[in-house]
Amino acid sequence: MYEWSYNPNFFYNSMNRMHSYVRFLHASPGTFNIDILMNNKDVSTNLSYKDFTEYFPIYHGRYNIKVFPAGNRTKVLIDTDINIPPGSIFTVSVIGKLEDISLYPILDPRLPIPMGKVCLRFIHLSPDTPLVDVRLSNGAVLFSNIGYKQITNYILLAPATYSFDIYLAGTNKRILYVPNASLRPSKFYSIYFVGLSKQEPPLQVLIPLDGNSYLGF
Template identity: 50%
Template sequence: MRETSSASPTSYYRLLHASPGTGPVDLHVNGKIVARNLRYSNFTNYFSTASGVYTIKVYPTGKTTDPLIDTRLQLVPGSIYTLAVIGDPGNIGLQPISEPLPGPTPRYAMVRFVHLAPGTPELDILLPDGKKLFTNVSYKEVTEYIQLAPGNYGIEAITTSNNKRILIVPRINLQADKIYTIYAVGKLNGTPPLQVLIPLDGSTYLR
């Protein structure tokens, strides 16, 4: 299946379906199906593999011709990736999002934000008291990690240009020594609606 030496260290990847309006998909890696029927806003589990160059194809579930995505991807030694299927139907792409270890985080949670909502303008993410966590985040952009004390938080998304509140998430729980990515997905004025996904990064528990 792999195209380089079997001695290469292990890498990890998972697939995120973040293409609003696109039906369930299957993931094929080097011609072998590794995930079936992944629905919008869902993640697969992480897959482990040796590092190397892989052919990645994403098909509508049950199909093996006319892939939605057909690309090659290099997984570097020891890396962890979320591979996001993004874009509107007819303009679908794959965005590899690396999950690096941001450094020791004793007594803190590490959090970043990724804007994967097509057609949605640049965003600021803030707390209910107005403190901004991330600013001026454009579509496909991945922010740096920030430290937050563990606990329960409400967060809001506003448009950078005119401070219009477009999403309120009343409660998220962040735990110490955990690493999170907040993914914005969906449509600002359409279906499925704008929402956030907040899974643990694999760098919290893999390697």
């Protein structure tokens, strides 16, 4: 296994330079369901905590994003702009506790993937959890010293069903056990680490397929 960094100009090679993809993730622990608008148009209504939208195609450019409590357009939780480069794939995450809720755009970098391997990375989105290490059940360290809002590079693994242990960094204090994560060959996955270590909702991971596994340009 080894880290794999990406060329930030790679996605500009797309033949359709206008075309990008975006999905949203509700990762704000303790926050009610939300509605999301892009340029004042609904893109998701009643999105629950830990849920993703589907990816949808958009043109590149600058977009205004507003987030509201579901069904209540009088209280704006987030009102900010994001830039979507051409030929890119983003997971735009709603993060933080309600009192400091914000948007966090996460690039799903477009990379060629070696056949028969799995690409895996770790994304720390738990606002009250300090640095963590991610290990396999045999003690092998996959990711170390990962802090809030940090995104690792992808590593390459053999396809298999894995169990992951998440520890406070540099210690043997395990804070989460993740069993039976099935990772298929020639795919990209992100481990989204969400929840709270000291309050509800509890720590948890989400391991969806990244859009760079299957989206076409």
